[in-house]
Amino acid sequence: METVPARPEAGADFTLRLDLIDGSTGRPVDDLTVHHEALAHVVVTSADGRYFRHVHPLRTAPGRLEVRLRADRPGRYLAHTELEREDSGGQLLTTGFEVGGEAPAVAKTGTGDPAGVAGGAGCRACSPACPSRAGPPRSSWIPPPGYGRGSA
């Protein structure tokens, strides 16, 4: 997994990229199946849990999944990826990355903070957590082989 740029800045968009390689063949993993209506589910959280995104990366090349994100604060982030290959069980990949830059100077408001703050005007505790706000660029999506065929 990598981020583009390699060290994202707080408040700036970046790309989270997953290059999936089959450990036994060394070839790109290009046989992901759709489960729960997506090729892969990525949960990105800050170490303290205040930041939470559940996003669906898109296939931009064989074995490559990408999604655009933005983190509000610097620090350590975790990316948990759930995916499923053809005729295989589900897999969970755990990776992490660092976000640099400065924390925003604005006062804290209701956030996705599971450690206590559950308020937040307008969006009921989900202000930074709506996946639609971090949607990937749809135009760059390349359907995987067999996509739309329906899974058995």
Next chain:
Amino acid sequence: MTGHLLVRNQDGDFLGHVHEMGTPGARLRFTFSFPTPGRYLAWIQYATADRIVTTPFTVDVTASEARR
């Protein structure tokens, strides 16, 4: 209304994910077994007509008497 539950431990080396399988209604119920005692960060997500709602909370899991 169906949703799912995501659970992470504080280190982040554990992530659990279960889907609600209940009948439609205003109550979400999940079945989940926590692997070890400790504090977990949890998020429930569900869809309404026009958006996805995320609700964060924490769960403190104690060791069961039988395993002490």
